[in-house]
Amino acid sequence: MSKLFDYVDANQKRFNSELFDLLRIPSVSTDSALKGDVRKAALFIEDRLKDAGMEEVRICETKGHPVVLAKHLKAGPDKPTVLIYGHYDVQPPDPLNLWTSPPFEPVEKDGKVYARGASDDKGQAYIHVKAIETWLKSGEELPVNVKVIIEGEEEIGSPNLVPFLEEHKEELSCDMVLVSDTAMFAKDTPSITYGLRGLAYMELEVFGPNRDLHSGVYGGAITNPLNALCEIVAKLKDESGRILIPGFYDDVIDLSEKERDAYSKLPFDEKGWLGSIGVTEAVGEEGYSTLERKSARPTLDMNGMWGGYQGEGAKTVLPAEAGAKISMRLVPNQHPDTISKLFQEYVEKIAPEGVKIKVTAHHGGHPAMTPLDFYGLKAAGKAYHDVYGKEPLFAREGGSIPIVADFEKVLGVNTILMGFGLNTDAIHSPNEHFSLEDFHRGIKTAARFLQVLPEFVK
C-alpha cells in the first residue's frame, strides 16, 4: 500500500500538470465546431493510458465522438475484472461572462482547479488513468484485470454508448463497472451511491375549442382546457404526497429497515439544504424523511406547463389548448414503460368531459441499485477508509445516470459509483472546480480499490 501511495505523492505535481493540460482542451461535445478538440481530448487520454503501460489502448470510432478503449488483463481469468468508465467531453461553458477565469485556462485557487470539466468528468476520469499508471509504474503487478472505456458523448446523452457496448459486449465482459462521476456527501465525507432513480417523462396535451375564444362571450358554457389540465394534475397526488395512479407503487421495493436505519444516520443538514435553495419547509410523501423522499421514493413533478396568454397585463382569452410536461422519478423495480402506461390510462379516465387529451411518453430510464452486500461495494468502502480515514456513507441518489442501467442491461453487471466530487463543484455552471486534494486522494483510493478487491471476492 505504501509503495503505491508513495508513488502518488511523488508524482502529484506532474499529475496535476497533466490534468491541467487535459482541461485546456475545449472538448464540448455538443458544439460541432469543436469536433477536432473533442477528438484531441480522446487522443490525449489514449496517449496517457499508453504511457501508463496498459497492454492494449485504442481509439474506437462511433457515429459521433470516439471512445477510448484500453485493457490490461495480466491478472488472469481467475481474478475479477473491473471495467472503468468515464467521459472526456464537457458541458458548454456559457454564460462566459460569469466565469472569474477563462473556462479552458485552468487555474489553481485555494487548493482547487477551476475549469470546465474539472469535476465533470475529466478530473474524476483522470484519477483512474493515474491510478493505473501508479500500479504499472511502481513495479507492482495489478492484482485484478482492468478494462477502460472513456467516451466523448456523455454530455449529449451518450447516444452511441449502448450500440458500442453491444458491439463490444464480449470484449467488455467484466465483473463490475467502476465510475467516478458523482459527488461525495460532503467535504471529507466519502460516500458511495448504490442506488439511482429512473424516469418516466410524459407530455399531456388538452384540446378544447377549435380556436382561442373570447372568455366573456363563451366563458361558463364549455370546458376550459387550462382548467381541465389543472384538474387532472390535482388528481395525480393526494394531500399526503401519495401518487394516485392505480398500480403506481406495485413494483416498488420498499426501503429495508437496515437502509432506513443507515439513512437516519447520514449527516444531512436539512436546514442548510433548504436554505441553499431558498425554501422554508420540506414537503413530501408522508412517512418518509427528506433524504428518503429525494432519493429512495418515487415522485411525480410537473416540469413545465403552458396555455393561453402569458404576456403582461390582461387578455380575456379562453384558450383552445393547454399542455404540460410531467415526469415521474422511479425506484427499483418500477419499469418506465409500465409507469407510462399506467399514467396514460389513469389520465384518460379522469379527464373532464368536453375536452380531448393526448398523452405522449418522452424518454424513460430504468432505476438502478447495486446490492449493499455486493463485494465490489465492500472493497470500495475499504479503499475509501484506508485513504480518507473513515468509513464511507452509503446513500441513494435522486437523479438518474442512464448508463448505469445500460451497463446492467447490456453487460449484466453492477456499477460502483465511486465519486470524488462535491455538490458545490458547480458542474454545468460557471466556475466549475475540483479539489486537488480529492484528485490526489482519489488516485490513492482508486489504486487501493484495485489492490483490495481480490480479498472481497466471495
Place this chain on the structure above:
Amino acid sequence: MSKLFDYVDANQKRFNSELFDLLRIPSVSTDSALKGDVRKAALFIEDRLKDAGMEEVRICETKGHPVVLAKHLKAGPDKPTVLIYGHYDVQPPDPLNLWTSPPFEPVEKDGKVYARGASDDKGQAYIHVKAIETWLKSGEELPVNVKVIIEGEEEIGSPNLVPFLEEHKEELSCDMVLVSDTAMFAKDTPSITYGLRGLAYMELEVFGPNRDLHSGVYGGAITNPLNALCEIVAKLKDESGRILIPGFYDDVIDLSEKERDAYSKLPFDEKGWLGSIGVTEAVGEEGYSTLERKSARPTLDMNGMWGGYQGEGAKTVLPAEAGAKISMRLVPNQHPDTISKLFQEYVEKIAPEGVKIKVTAHHGGHPAMTPLDFYGLKAAGKAYHDVYGKEPLFAREGGSIPIVADFEKVLGVNTILMGFGLNTDAIHSPNEHFSLEDFHRGIKTAARFLQVLPEFVK
C-alpha cells in the same frame, strides 16, 4: 311615422354613399401614424351632424383623439333626454392579405358593405346621425331632447372617456344612453341586450425554490410551484361547475322566473353553436342552460398559465416559479373589487405549504343591467316591432362593455343597447361587413324610437 320612413326610403342611396365616404377614412385609433385620419373621421361626423340641423355641434379635444359632441334640446326640459353614444375609430385591418377587397375601399356585395368599421361601429353610429337628420329635415320637431357623443378611442379602451364624462357631467345629463354597437340575436331577429357581465381579472404567481432545480436531485422533497398552482386552481371550482370561493355568490341577483322563461324561448341552436367552435358537448354550472351559463351566470376561467420548460422534448427541471391569469365574469350585483378580495383571501388560505404566492388584480369591470321594466327598453321594443314586424328578443350578453358601467357610474342612467349588427359581421377580423338592409332599418328604428319614447314615460 310614414313621413319619417318615407324620408329614409327617399334618401337611402345618399345615406349609403355618405357611409361609404366615412368608411374610406382609415381612422385606426391605435396607429399613431393615422392620427390625422382619425381626426378626419371626427370632422366628417361633426359636419354631418351640423348638416342634419342640430342646435349645437362641436369637437371636444381630449388627451387622445377628439369626441364629437352635439345637442338638440328643443323638446324642452319636461321631455326625456336621450344621450346617443357611438365611436368613429376602428380596429387595425391586419392581416391585410385575408381581405377580399381593401379594408378602406368599401364595396357592396350581396346587400352588404364590406370595409373595416362597417359594423363596428361606423355603420351603427351613423344610423343615429341619419335618424336625427330624418327628424330635423322631414319637417317634424323632435319630441325628445337628443345629445350625441361619438368618440375616437373605443378600440383602445376609451382611456379618456370617463374623464370626458366627468368634465361634461352637467352638459351630458340625460335620462338614458342609447348605443348601437352590438349584434342582433340572428338575421331578422331584432334583440335588445339588457345585461352585460363584469370582470375581475387576477394574476396568481407561485414561488418555490430560488432557482430552477434538477427534478431528480430535488424532486419529492419540496413543493413544486406548478403542481401547487394546479392544486389551487382545482380548488376554485367543484365538479358541478360551482365556484368555491366563499362569498362569491353572495351578491348575485338570480335570474327571475320571467327571465328564465324568456331565455328558454330564445332561438338558440346549441348544436350549431358547439359545431362552430369545434366542441362536442356543452359543460358548465349545473342547473343552468348553455345560454344562461354564458351570459347570466358568473364564471371562473383560466386565461393563461406558464412555468418551467415549454419547449420540445424533455427537460427535467423543477421550476422556481409558476403563474396564471385567471378571470371571473361577474353578474349584477357582484363588485369586481369585492370579488378580487375574496379570490385573494381564498387562494391564500388554500395555497399548499412550501411555496409563497402573490395575487395581483388586473383591470376589473362592473356588470350592468337595465331593468326589463325600464320605459326606454319598452320604447326600443316598440320601435323594433314597428320596423322589423316582430317583437325583439331580450337577452343578456356574456362579455363586458365597460362604458355601460361608466355611464351608470358617472351619469347615473341606464343604457339601451340597440344593436343592428350580426355575430357573423366579422368585426375585428378581415372582411368586416354590415347589412345595408339593417343600416336602412336601423335608421328607421332609431327614428321611431325617438318618436315613441314620450309615450312610455311613466
